[in-house]
Amino acid sequence: MNFSKLIITFLFQFYFTEILAQQVSPTLSVKEMAITIDSICEKLQKNYINPKVADEMSYILKTNLKNNNYISIIEPSNFAQQLTKDLQAISKDKHLSVIYNPSVIAREQALTDKERAKLEIEEKDEILKGLRRDNFGFKEVKVLEGNIGYLDLREFADPKYSGETLTAAMNFLGNTNAIILDLRNNDGGSPAMVQLIASYFFSTPTHLFDFYNRPKKELTQSWTLPYVSGIFKPSADLYILTSKKTFSAAESFTYCMKNLKRAAIIGETTAGGAHLTGAVIATNNFFVRIPQGKPTSPITNTNWEGVGIIPDIQVHSDEALKIAHSKALEKLKK
Numbered sequence: 001m002n003f004s005k006l007i008i009t010f011l012f013q014f015y016f017t018e019i020l021a022q023q024v025s026p027t028l029s030v031k032e033m034a035i036t037i038d039s040i041c042e043k044l045q046k047n048y049i050n051p052k053v054a055d056e057m058s059y060i061l062k063t064n065l066k067n068n069n070y071i072s073i074i075e076p077s078n079f080a081q082q083l084t085k086d087l088q089a090i091s092k093d094k095h096l097s098v099i100y101n102p103s104v105i106a107r108e109q110a111l112t113d114k115e116r117a118k119l120e121i122e123e124k125d126e127i128l129k130g131l132r133r134d135n136f137g138f139k140e141v142k143v144l145e146g147n148i149g150y151l152d153l154r155e156f157a158d159p160k161y162s163g164e165t166l167t168a169a170m171n172f173l174g175n176t177n178a179i180i181l182d183l184r185n186n187d188g189g190s191p192a193m194v195q196l197i198a199s200y201f202f203s204t205p206t207h208l209f210d211f212y213n214r215p216k217k218e219l220t221q222s223w224t225l226p227y228v229s230g231i232f233k234p235s236a237d238l239y240i241l242t243s244k245k246t247f248s249a250a251e252s253f254t255y256c257m258k259n260l261k262r263a264a265i266i267g268e269t270t271a272g273g274a275h276l277t278g279a280v281i282a283t284n285n286f287f288v289r290i291p292q293g294k295p296t297s298p299i300t301n302t303n304w305e306g307v308g309i310i311p312d313i314q315v316h317s318d319e320a321l322k323i324a325h326s327k328a329l330e331k332l333k334k
Helices: 003-011 014-022 030-047 051-066 076-091 102-110 113-133 159-172 191-199 249-259 317-333
Strands: 097-100 138-144 148-153 178-182 207-213 218-223 237-242 264-267 276-281 286-296
Touching: 030 051, 030 076, 030 276, 030 286, 051 076, 076 097, 102 276, 102 286, 113 159, 138 159, 148 317, 159 191, 178 317, 191 207, 191 218, 191 249, 207 249, 237 249, 237 317, 249 264, 264 317
Parallel strands: 148 178, 178 237, 237 264
Antiparallel strands: 097 286, 138 148, 207 218, 207 286, 276 286
């Protein structure tokens, strides 16, 4: 199990919150600031998806340190927050962040292979419990007036956990004439779930994205799957609702469906986070969530990073469902 997976787990457990609340932060020295910034810059230049932007961010951090811009910061957590602001100001990358948590880092570094394997099993159980409590992100499934299906999806959970729930939802909506997929409160999740859900809406193999991972120098492709469990809807009208909170994997699904002209997008411009992120230890006290990969649409040859996805029909997110329902009914009447 790698450090990125451990961090994801800790972020979603009370353990992480309790440590932050109970932790007494020592005063940062200028020397520690310099060591931290040097390490972060090195990690960025090796791993960040855009080398040129990595150089720009490194230059800014080192310049700020040289100009004593951080000299008044006492607490390490505040230092991490300020570094995050400075990095995002250059990159506009909402996936990029610096986090102060020596306890998590110490625990990770101290684990033996046997302990790590045991912890992985325990964490999978905890993750599954949390996903079940949230019904794997499936908030509401119903049929609206006019036999219009509605699915409120709050998370793109890994299909190995959420696949059966997705099948049940699609079977429930199997006889509807159109489907409204509500992603207004969806902040992302698994690219594999994006692929699986998209596969319900195409009758032939369809190229969704190309993915590039910079550290691995690896290029892969994502296509719709040849088979899905349950009822699929390749000819049903599809409407996707968005808001400025729609983020990451939720944007990925929206972007490919929009550019493949498979869905009408209604709502607000999305948050603009396209990059794929991993956690990297910088020092014994700080780690960095660094975007290391990116998707590219085979249609646009780009993605939505930093700009978001502009809906086909731009309305306030509170009005999106009403508008989508009206449009669906109107089209069916024709």
